[in-house]
Amino acid sequence: MLNLVALILLFPLIGSAMNGLFGRRLRKESIGYIACGAIGLSFFISVLVFIGLLLLPPEERIFEKHLFSWIQSGSFNAAVGFQVDPLSSLMILIVTGVGFLIHIYSMGYMHDDKGYHRYFSYLNLFTFSMLLLVLSNNFLLMFVGWEAVGLCSYLLIGFWFEKKSASDAAKKAFVVNRVGDFGFALGIMLIFLTFHSIDFTEVFNAASHGEFAIGNITITLITLLLFMGAAGKSAQIPLYTWLPDAMEGPTPVSALIHAATMVTAGVYMIARCNVLYMLSPFTMTVVASIGATTALFAASIGLMQNDIKRVLAYSTISQLGYMFLACGVGAFTAGIFHLMTHAFFKALLFLGSGSVIHALSGEQDMRKMGGLKNHIPITYKTFLIGTVAIAGIPPFAGFFSKDEILLEAFVRGNVIYWSIGAFAAFLTAFYMFRLLFMTFHGESRVDPHVKEHLHESPRNMTIPLIILAGLSIIGGFWGLPGASALNHFLSPVFGGHGHNEMHGVEAGAHHGIGLPSLMMVVSTLIAIGGIWLAYQMYVKKQELPKKLAERFALPYRILYNKYYVDEIYDAIFVNPVKKISVQLWKKVDAMMIDGSVNGVARFVTGTSNIFRFLQTGYVRNYAFYIVVGCIFILILTTWLNK
């Protein structure tokens, strides 16, 4: 069954090609069925592969499928091959499974869009690229997938490219990601120089066999460069600014790409390279600190946003911060666990918000919502489940994964990590319930005109919501502390160090048996505290937020304006570059454009224009050239031979 792995990639690629090439001619139903069918088949095969992997004894659960060698030049050898192991098999299940639901949802959501076939073609292409990223067995192929998901993300953010904000956002995402990718590419080169290979197995074997001391400077540099790539793709400080803007894309895209899958690529990559990261305590500290900071920072921005999708975007950044925090303290299993549960509930929340937006004919401002719970009951119920899950109330999925991260941060890291994480969790519960209350509860602030059209979404949109809601409820049990199936499953990838069960025992010895249980209680209390506060402010005393905003005008303004980071970046990076480029344009370009760029172009076309007249069309001239060339060659032969 494991041999089928190539098929997982093939189906989305075919679907994308079919819709891209023939979509214009096809009926809408066919387009949707092709796209969903492709992902559905892909999901089915992924399940088969997963089962195939489970049938193997745990220590043999790694399967490499070598397709062909791609570039071979000297000692450099890049193959196209796939690696199926617990980590990647889990990822393909998430990508194809959540992707499948979102494809179905999209059939309803995008139904009236004129770019229907283009949309599905891109979405399938994205799925293909993402699968390539997670399945590849070497760094170069992973980088290809990495770039390809970036390209698809760019295409989909700018899907409504007629809107200037959308095309600007796409550009921003592309440029910011380029910064990260630059680091990633450098990292790969350094890996090749250090290990003389870019194959995962070879590199990690070499790294784990003690050739490199812990704290080795080269490894530290490599891991930092790789983390730079991860920070770009997974929207961490300081490269997170593109993600909120990416909400300009269609909502299902935000759900699939900018919440559930693509943005988690950075976490996946670090988990994949765990062997390297474990060799560099310094990088681990950097990863953990940036993760923790991002988690808190983004959560605090999320407090004051009024656009429903932007709140979710900041929440995504914040949750990604948790995952990096987990990786940074060495709890890779916890990071991947949270990645999985987050994929469920964040996809659910985004799709739910899409359903809300759909119902309100495109309105995204929460100040113009309210009281929707009776109008769109299914959306409300599922959204509630998602919110509870992200807030971290047991026994929903988010509780277990977040709790595990906090526990690990406390045990392996220090109190600071824990307190930052815990505070961020409090904020998360608060702003998520703020969102819920503002949208679904209270009095309706909906535009009367829009209110007439208020409707529950069609079935192909609600069913994915229900399934995801189900997953958000039960998804956590797989990683249940104590009897953790996930730990066992992932242990071949993370070896001893990512293995928290052993650690749990150790922790128990050090801190007393009750620590995990204590932590759970504390987490729950924190979450409930956040919810209570939100309830107080947005349901009971609705004038409170306004008062607070007036009272604490400065913090409020800072949060509302997202710490002015975009403005600061504009002032530090964008504007100087612009200014310099204007100066360049005025001074250098105006003078040099004639002398250089245009000049070269003009020179080339000029010479072209001159040379073309050698082509007179007269046989005599052509014969003359031949004779000249002949004489020239004869002279050269004798002259060179002297």
Added chain:
Amino acid sequence: MPNTSIMTFNILSILPVLILAGFGMMVLVVDVLSSRKMGEKNFLAYLSLIGVVIAAFLSKNFTGTTLFSFYGAYTIDNYSLFFQFVFLLCAGLTILISKNYVQRENINYGEYYTLILFSTIGMILMASGADLLNIFIGLEIMSISIYILVGMKRTRLTSNEASLKYFLLGAFSTGFLLYGIALVYGATGTISLRQIAVFIAGKGGVLDPLLLAGMGLIIVGIGFKIASAPFHAWVPDVYEGAPTAITAFMAVGPKAAGFAAFLRIFFIAFGQVHQDWEKIIWILAVLTMTTGNIIALIQTNIKRMLAYSSIAHAGYLLIALVAANNMSVSAILFYLLAYLFMNIGAFAIVIVISQKEDSFLKISDFSGLAYKHPRLAIAMTLFLLSMAGIPPTAGFVGKFYIFSSAIKSGYVLLAIIGVINSVIAVFYYLRVTVAMYMRGPEREFQPLTLSPFIFVAIIISIIGTIQLGIFPAKVLEIAQRSILLLR
């Protein structure tokens, strides 16, 4: 099983050639005997296609064999078999893209197909010839057939003119080639490539002026066939005037055959005196690339632009010739195969887009193609990107190997000039793409009449272009195996 038999008169060794000749004559006779009208003689194409396929199977049977037949005049080795494959593929694809084209242009004569088969024979002789006589005869069989093919459209002045120009200049250059052969023969006393090598080795690698002059003249003669500057001037005019299907054919076949002979002569006969010719070829390579690319920039006719681009491609191939290591031979073989696919594919699309009497051949006639016929536009873009050498296409891998072979032999400057040239080339290839995608249609596009024949040809070209771009390893391995006996 490897099977080496030396110095026999082995008629079976030229079986593919005989089959091609037989089918060629059969096509002629059947054409005369048939009472159908000219436009309805589909069987001509079928018959010649069958001939090509049979020949291909026969030559495939020789794989792995090394054979010197006709008393050492004719060689069968992996090298010549690789080229036979390229030529037969080229002929087959040309027949596929020709069938409807010749009916549209009213030139569905039996001779058309016969001459394609005959010129293929010439090419095979060039690639298999182990002495200068065989190479010369092959070259002439190929050229004379193509002189006629270029002028096939007798009623159109451009076709006449192209044919006359090609003929006069071709015969003129033949004079130089022949003179060169005579001087080499006079200096060494033999026309066998191996004997020449033995003679040069006996002299300790020092050439007397007669031999040097002969070598120079051979460069002129073959340089003309492969369209190397400054012997390239005929190319744009002839490519523009010839029937488009023939343009596709002659852009690939004779060029490949020319390189086959070039490599054999210069690597086997003059292999030891590399230092005597590498500088000349170096200069020719730079001149050829640059001229081709620079003049191509401002062309408005697509066939003419592709003609200049084909000159530029000859320049890239010459780079590998200069490098003269084993890698460069396989690079040339690979590149020629890649060039075959992308070039015939591009011309096939030009044929589909153009209308009767070869109208609508301006680049501006491609404007807005993406909106009317998006799939054609995608295919054309693929071929153009491949010619421009952008991954993951065949052209990229080909260029990559050519430039690496140059660097491997220490010709870094040459490789850099090559890279700069490929950057320039991107401009004019992209111009067509930009016209197709970013401009509105400037004319009415006819509804597409894609016959199965040309469709198959385009599909094969697409598959070839992508296959060689993404899975080059297999073909490269074959190409690498095809060089062993060369030196």
Added chain:
Amino acid sequence: MITLTHYLVLSAILFSIGVVGVLIRRNAIVIFMCIELMLNAVNLSFVAFAHYLHSMEGQMFVFFSMTVAAAEATVGLAIIIAIFRNKETVNVDDMNIMKW
């Protein structure tokens, strides 16, 4: 005594006359005759070399090159006739539709 050099010089002179003829004449048929002159000059060299080297290969080559020249003549004249039918001229300077 007439040596090999004499033959070679004569051959070279004839070849050059042919080349110059191609370059300066306008009439397609005359140009073609000049090309024939070039080929025959080469044939002279071949025969002279063959005689001097006591080798048959040169003589053999001449046979083939004469055959090739004959074939070229056939095709060439046919092309010239085709063009004359359309254009009523064989002046190569009038064949100038395609350029640049």
